[in-house]
Amino acid sequence: MGFQESLKAMSDKTRREILNLLKDGDMTAGDIAAHFSMTQATVSHHLSVLKGGGLVTDRRDGKYIFYELNTSVIEEIMAWLIELKGVDKNEK
Template identity: 60%
Template sequence: MGIQDTLKALADPIRREILNLLKNGRLSAGEICEHFPVTGASISRHLSVLKEADLIRDKREGKFIYYELNASVLEEIMLWITDLKGASNNEGNDTEK
């Protein structure tokens, strides 16, 4: 998956809130659904998009699937943004001299 897929997944406020919920630990789809006024099918689709972007992982335990944050992809995005910000800051400093 590329950065474009990750940014697309992060663009939706419900998906960002799902990630916020998962930063506190793993949750089942049902537990995630309790936090949103949308259908279970809608949450399922959001989880699928997040999984395709490798932002979350899932693990089946019995009849439940638990979702957890995959922080490594988020770290890669943060490094890219930091690098991009650093590059633009350096360019701005060069033009001022």
């Protein structure tokens, strides 16, 4: 699980929408899938890509599997972007 996988995971529209959903609190796989018009299997695939990129974690609670945003990876990406923008070259 590295940068590559995290950014690949974020680069899909459906997956970004999943992240936006999760922003407001944990959700079950079923509830997440209900927000989309694609198959549950497809959404499950997207969830596993997000998990592979470290952007979400999952936990089982009885019959349900809850997904949760993992913000630490988001911070890593932000750190890279800040570094990329860098100190303005004209400032020195």
